[in-house]
Amino acid sequence: MWGNFSERGRGKGENKFYVKTIALLLVVAILLPHQYVMASGASCGNGCSTYDIVLIGSEVEGMMLAKAAHKNGLKVLVLDPREKPGGQLIQGQMQVLDEPNDKRKRSLVQGEMKKLYDGYKSKNIRTHEQFTRYYNQLIKGIPLRSGITIKKVSMGKRDKLKTVDSITYIAKDKKTYTVKADYWVENTDHNALTGKLGVKRIPGVETVYKSKKPDYMAATLMLKFKNVNWPKLHQAVLKDYPLTNVAKKYGPGTYVDWNYATGFSNVTAKFKPNDSQLMLRGLNTTYQLNGKVIMNAFLIFDVDPANPESVRKAREKAIKEAPRVLQFLKKNIPGYEHAQLDGFPDYLYIRDYNRFETDYIINYEDVMSGKMFWDNVSIGSYPVDLQGTKSVPKGITLGKPDRYGIPLRSFMLKEYENVIVAGKNVGATATAYGSVRIMPNTALAAETIGIIIAREGKHKRLKQLTPSDFKRIHKYLEYSYRIKVQK
Structure with a gap:
């Protein structure tokens, strides 16, 4: 439009029309609520890059969100504190896949993750090399920087809630960079982002094993x-x-x-x-x-x-x-x-670490009663399996639930408007976490959230979505993606 407006030979009336049009667009842009605008078109100054979504960490669960958002046209960046990408699946080689099944033994694996499980069952994805090819295909086209160190987190406010506005980090090249994003995703196994935000920890397995200090599964x-x-x-x-x-x-x-x-x-x-x-x-x-x-x-x-x-x-x-x-x-x-x-993985499989309060914290009763939520983003199941700690080395199993819902609110960090948690960071009590934690449960949630941000982001923020919105969203997910997250 700007190029055409500057062309020579345009008539005076036509010029007035374009001036009025541009003025109207500027007024709309000023009056449009900030929360209804995705970030990728904005500028954040010299030496700063702007994205719709920035993930901290490259665990496979969060990468499902990244792929869904990227595929739907959003600008996504992954900043990984680890030296190599892939997290538990690739660097930890946790390649013995647990599958959620309901009490009728129906698999609950859906979405992108189903491709991995179908390959696993058909013996086409069994070796480390085959898993690595799958992962590399999953992240294809998504910019990813490994080996970064977060130097500074800049904060703000929106709708009376805190926001993360930008992050300054040091890259492998020893240079300092700043990125701004509309949404941030904690996707590490060690709270690389959320550990810096001053949020409240959800009590862990010490509440079950009666430890005197915070404790974690092996x-x-x-x-x-x-x-x-x-x-x-x-x-x-x-x-x-x-x-x-x-x-x-x-x-x-x-x-x-x-x-x-x-x-x-x-x-x-x-x-x-x-x-x-x-x-x-x-x-x-x-x-x-x-x-x-x-x-x-x-x-x-x-x-x-x-x-x-x-x-x-x-x-x-x-x-x-x-x-x-x-x-x-x-x-x-x-x-x-x-x-x-036959060799060793470069890293460990980390089951459990700090989880911080989200807008809703899934509890044991939710899991065992098969509770469904208006804002379901996943359907889960799996035995409530609490692995051992040093004080209780054998661990315990507290029952096998049927299918239950996992709500969007359990992935939205409390007190923050634009921070999402993925994978092991899900908001769940220690006992509920014993079931919710497995990869297909939270990976489906992450993929669904990525789709929702892309579809709804120009009109509403995640925390503004209503039960009425989710009735429409659930129908869209089932029709367009064959993802069913209702009972």
Whole structure:
């Protein structure tokens, strides 16, 4: 428009028309409420870049939000404090996938995450290389900077609530950058953003295990093996059927098919680590084919993911103990007689850390009663599984719920108008978190939120959405994405 207005030869009447039009547009822009304008068109000064959404961290759950928003035309940036992207899925190699099913055994995996689970079940995504290809395809086209350090968080206010207006960070090149965004997403396992905002922590598993100070479920070093004779393991367990006999011999929940193996807690309980920070629990193993397996079983207590030195020392201790675990498995688990270790992940699987108050905090009764919310952004399920801590190393399970709702408000940071939490940062009590925490539950929520921001952002802020809005949103999600988050 501006180029045409400056053309020579335009008549006086036509010029007056364009002047009036531009004046009207300027008045509208001034009067339009700030909260109804997405940020990407605005300027934030020299040396500052503006985005609709900035994610802090590259965990796969939040990346679902990033992809949905990016695909729908929003300007998205990912700033990752870790040296490499991928979080627990890629750097921690937590590639033994838990699946939410309702009491009729119907899978609740939906949206983008279903592509990963379909590939996992069909054995097309089992190895680390295959998971990495999936992740790289997921983030394709989204700008991502790893190895950043947040230097400053600048605050503001909107609608009587606090806002994060901009973040200044130091990049790998040692230069300082500033970014401004309409929405910010906490997508790390160590509160890289929310830990700086002065918000109130939701009490953790110390409330369940009666600890005197804040406590967290154990982390895990994923163990990788090669030369495992999986058919021998499968056949050995089949010989002990029925399952009542299997449970008596190997431990409750012991089960082996051609893809997965769980249980064996009667066996693993006999392993005595050299370090009290470590424990071998019941096995949770995926067969990756060609004699390779990956195992989620080697617990590490008292890991602080916000402290790189704590993570480094914990990982080193576990790696040092891994050969002893291997020798134990070779002697006590069929099919592992010739097994060898097959390398180690670069990082740990962090289950649990600080969660901060959100507009709604999901509780145990919500989960077990199957409560649905007007602002559902996900449908979840999974046993209420609280992994052990150093004081209660064996952990507890508090029941298996049917499907339940997970509301948008449980991902909106309390007291802040424009801060979203993703993945493990969901607002839930310690007991509810035992079920809500698994990846498909919160990944679906993140994807849905990304879609909602893109669709509704020009008209309403997330915290302004009403039950009436969500009736329309839910219909749109089901029609356009086959995502159903109502009962």
